[in-house]
Amino acid sequence: MAQPEPQPAPLLVISAESRMRHPRRFVREAFADLRASLPTARSLLAQRLRQRYRHSSLGFLWAFLPAAFVAVIMTFVRKARFPLFETGSIPPQVYGLYGIVMMQSFLEALNAERMAISSHRQLLSRQRIPLEAMLLAAGGEALVGLGMKMLAVAFVCLLLAAPPAPTLALGLICMLQVLALGAAIGVGIAAWNAMSHDLDHAMMVLPWVIISTTPVFIRPPQGSGLARVHAANPLAWLIDNARAYACTGAGSPALLVGATVALALVLMAAWLVARLSLPYALERATD
C-alpha cells in the first residue's frame, strides 16, 4: 500500500494567539522586517522630501526661515535689554536659535511618526508593507530637517561671531536625543492616531504646552515656578544639555550616556508597540 505523502512543514502560521506569547519570535520578525524595509524607507524618504518642498514658493528656504526669524527677534530683544531674558553665558540669539531648532525638530519628529500609519493607511491596508519603512522614512525626514536647520544655525553663529564649543559633536548627539524623544512619542501613539482624530485636535494645543514648559527662548530665574516645571521636564534636560555642549562645553556626560541608553530602550519599546498595534489600527482606522 502506498504511504501517504507527508505534509510539508508550514513556513508560517498566523493565528489569533497573542504574539506576546512568543516574544522572541516577535522581536526576531520585527528586526527581519526592519532590514527588509530599508529600500522602501529610502524611496519613501526621497518621496516625502520632494513632496514637502515641491509645492512651496520658497522651497528649502522654509527649513532656514524660522530659525533666522528667531535670530532676528532675539537680536532685537538683546538690543532692547529686555529684563526678563536670562540666557546665562550663551548669547540670547544663539540660545533662542538652538532652542527653536530643537523644539521644531522635536515636534517634527513627533508629528511625522504620529502620522506614519494614518498617512499611509491606504497602502498599508492593501499590501503587507513593513511598517518600519514608514517609521524610518518619517524619522529620516525629521533628521534631514534638523540638518537643514543646523546649517541655518551655523550661518547665524558665523554672523554673530559666536563660535561653537569644542564639544559641538556631543551637542549634536544630544540634539539627536531630542529628535529620538519626539520620534519615540510619535511612534508610540501612531496607532492611536490612526484610530481617532483626538490627537489631531490635541496637537493644536500640545505644542504650546510643551514650548511653555521647556527652555526654548529663555532660562527662568533659579527657584521660580517655571524653573521647577523645567526641572521636571525630560525634554528640557535634553535641550539644555545639547545647548550646553554646543555652546559652552559644560554639558553633563552622565545625562548624555543615561539618556542615550534610556532613549534607545524607549524608542524600541515604542516601535514594538506600534508593530503590535498595527493590525488593530488598520482595521479600525478612521478616514
Place this chain on the structure above:
Amino acid sequence: MDRPLLTLEGVSKRYSRNHRLNLRYGLQDIAAEAAGRNPERRLRTSEFWALQDVSLEVCAGEVLGVIGHNGAGKSTLINLAARVQRPTLGRLVYHTDRVIALDAHGGLSGAQTGRENIVSKLAMHGVPPHEIREAIPELIAYSGLGEFIDAPTGTYSQGMRLRLAFSIYTRLKPDLFLVDEAIGGGDLRFRGKFQRFLREYVDEGGSILLASHDLYLVQMLCRRCILLDGGRVVEAGPPETVVSRYEEMMGAQDLDLAAAKKADRKRKAHQASDRGPEASGLEITATEMVGEEGPELIPGEPALIRVHCRAAEAIPKVNWGFELACPEHFPLTSALCPPEYAVELRIGDNVLEARIDRLPLMPGEYDLHCAVLHVPSGAPLAMRGYQTAPDSFTVDAPEEAGMNILRHRQGVFYLPVDFGEPR
C-alpha cells in the same frame, strides 16, 4: 495529493459597526495582546462577524474563486490572507512565502515612482540588492514605460500600472496571487490583458485566491469556488454550481422586493373583475405555462401554455392570445392565435394549448395574461390577468456557465442558438 500553499482553519474575524466604540475596542485589544491574552470568542456591543469559521485550502496550481455580495466577507478574507489583518479566531497556515496581493492599484504604491516600486517590491520579496540593480533595466524595458518610470505610479493610467506590475511579478514569480477585485475599474482592453496575464500565470502552474464580482472571470479561471454570505461559506464546489447558487441568492433578494409590489397589485386587482360568464357565458378558470415533460421551465427547452376555460354554452369559433409580463415590463411580449386556427368551445371545461419550441425567457418569475376572443369580430369573451390577478410561473436557471454570465450581466432574454453538432 496537491501541494497546499495556504490553509485557513476555522478563521473568524470580527469588526465593530460603531465608530465611537472602535477606539475603545482597539485599545482594549492592543492591551490584551500586549498582556499575552488571546482574543475572546464573544462579540461585544455593535460587533459582528465579518468572517465566521471559514476553512479552505488553496493548492499549488489551483485557482480558488471567492464570490458573494458586497459585505459578504471577500475583502476581509483577502486581507487576512495578505497578512494585513489578523484573525480573531482560527489560523492561517502558509506553505510558501511567495504570496503577493494584487489589488486595483496593481499592488503598487502610488506615492513611489515606477523605479522605486521596482526596488521596494523586489527588496521586500527578498531579492538581493545586486540582483535588483541588474534587473531594473530589463524590467523597465519589459514594462515599456520608458521615461515615465521616474514618475509616481499614482499618476499612471491603470494600464501603465498594470504593465509595471506585470513586469515586476513576472520577475518575482509568486506561488500564490491574492486578487481582490483587481480589475474592477479597468476598461475592456485592460480587463482583457489582465485576464490573459492571469490565464498565462495559471497555465504555468501559478495559484490564485480570487475574490471577485466578475463571474465570467471566476468561471473562466476557477475549478473550485466558494460562496460567502454573512461571513460564512454557504456553498463550495464547481464554479457553475456555486455561481448558480449565488444568482439564486441575489435573485431571491430581488424577488422579495418584487413580491411586495406584486402582492399590492394583486390586492388591488381582486377588487375589480375581468369580463366573466355574466357577460359572455365564458370564464377563464386558470392559465399556466409548464415544461413539456414536467412543471419545470428551462430556458431553451420546450414549453406549453394552457388556458383552462369553462363555457356556459358552446361557442363555434374563438381564438385566443396571451401576454407575458415581468415586474419591469408589461407586456414583455405577446402572441395571438391567427383566426384560421380558431377552435370551437364545448359546454363545460375546455383547454386551449400552445407550444413554444425553445423558451426564450431568462430565469425568473413572470405573469401570464390571457384573453379569449370571438371570431371573426375579435371581441373579448373572457380575460384573465388584466383586471384580476394574473397567474404566475417561474423559469428555472440551468447550472451552466453561459447562463450564469448572462444572468449576472442582466441579459434580457435567452437566445436559443443551434451551434451544430459537437465535434
